[in-house]
Every structure is written in C-alpha cells, then in structure tokens.
C-alpha cells in the first residue's frame with residue numbers, strides 16, 4: 001500500500017464471523033504470532049485484509065515481506081478491542097483518528113458506518129511519517145466523493161503537535177475512535193480530553209509491541 005505498509009489478504013478455509021474494528025493473532029508457518037487488526041468488512045469482502053507496518057525490522061514483518069501467494073497463515077482468536085461502530089451514533093459526529101497502520105481497523109469502521117448510512121459528520125484524520133505513507137488515499141477520496149458527510153485530513157507526524165492545538169470538540173455528542181502507535185494515541189486522547197470530550201466517548205486502541 002506504500003513503501004512500508006504491506007497489504008495482506010487471507011482467504012479463510014472456514015467462514016470467520018467478525019465485526020469491523022476487531023483484531024486477531026496471525027501465526028506464520030514458522031510459529032511467529034502477532035496481533036493485527038482487520039481492515040476488511042464481513043459481508044462485503046471475500047478476504048480478510050490486514051495492513052502490516054514493515055517500516056522497522058521485526059520477526060513478523062520480516063516474515064510477512066517474504067510471504068508468497070498460497071502460503072498458509074493461521075488465525076488465533078478474534079478479539080474485540082475498543083474500536084467498533086455503534087448504530088446508536090448514527091446522527092452524531094464520528095471522528096476516526098489513525099496513526100500509521102492504525103488506519104486498518106478505522107478503515108473498516110468507516111466503511112461499516114457508511115454501510116449503515118451514518119448521517120452525522122464523519123471526520124477521518126490520518127497521521128503518518130511522510131507524504132508517501134498516507135496510504136489508501138485514493139480509496140478514501142473516492143468514498144468522500146460519494147458521501148458528503150465525510151471529511152478527510154492528512155497530518156504529518158512532525159506537524160501533529162500544532163494540529164492538536166487547534167483541535168476543537170464542537171459537539172458534545174462526538175464519538176472519537178483513535179488507533180495506532182501508542183505515543184500518537186496518547187497525544188490524541190490527551191488533547192480530546194482537554195478539548196472537552198468525555199472519556200466514555202473516546203475509544204482508543206494502541207498498537208503495543210512486545211518490547
């Protein structure tokens with residue numbers, strides 16, 4: 001999807017029941033197991049899609065770079081995490097704030113919200129190291145062209161502090177879903193809290209690593 005983000009699509013041997021925003025442990029045939037978020041939508045996609053950050057060396061990332069079509073990958077248990085779309089939010093503002101491959105589950109949640117005909121404004125913010133890492137940009141722009149209530153913002157990580165300073169929560173009913181690298185998730189969460197968003201309207205999932 002970009003120079004550092006690998007898109008992995010798996011075809012499950014048996015149907016997998018999941019919802020947008022969930023994650024699952026992926027096992028390589030060599031026995032390396034790591035959690036990854038589902039970027040696909042049940043009912044709409046015939047494959048399970050994952051976005052693997054390969055920017056840094058890592059056991060799973062290194063193995064994933066070598067995957068070939070038809071290689072087996074085992075799936076562990078599906079986990080809920082915090083991220084989801086709730087139809088009760090239909091009329092309310094929905095903010096989706098992703099850092100790096102934190103876009104994976106939020107892309108799924110976004111498509112689910114649009115599928116359920118979300119009526120309130122949707123704001124998607126993608127934070128990345130540099131311009132070339134704003135992946136899925138064309139797909140997001142195509143969705144925004146079809147849905148007038150969807151606005152998109154791309155923010156460089158070096159400009160995140162300034163971006164956060166001008167962030168204002170206008171509607172008290174706003175629901176914010178934040179996902180990605182722990183530092184960025186924390187920065188968003190702090191700012192949203194200071195801007196007046198109540199804690200139960202903030203759903204955050206940080207991509208903790210083993211180290």
Ligand SMILES: Cc1cc2nc3c(=O)[nH]c(=O)nc-3n(C[C@H](O)[C@H](O)[C@H](O)COP(=O)(O)OP(=O)(O)OC[C@H]3O[C@@H](n4cnc5c(N)ncnc54)[C@H](O)[C@@H]3O)c2cc1C
Nearest residue numbers: 035036037051052053056057058059060061101207208209
């Ligand atoms: C619920 C959940 C969902 C997730 N979803 C996603 C997702 O959709 N996409 C995604 O890209 N990631 C996701 N992650 C994060 C991903 O699971 C971790 O980053 C995972 O550890 C990567 O595995 P790896 O084997 O490639 O790297 P690891 O070998 O586990 O290393 C993790 C990081 O630490 C660094 N590192 C390793 N050893 C050392 C060392 N000795 N000193 C310094 N640095 C070191 C590596 O360079 C690497 O960047 C998710 C995490 C969680 C908890």
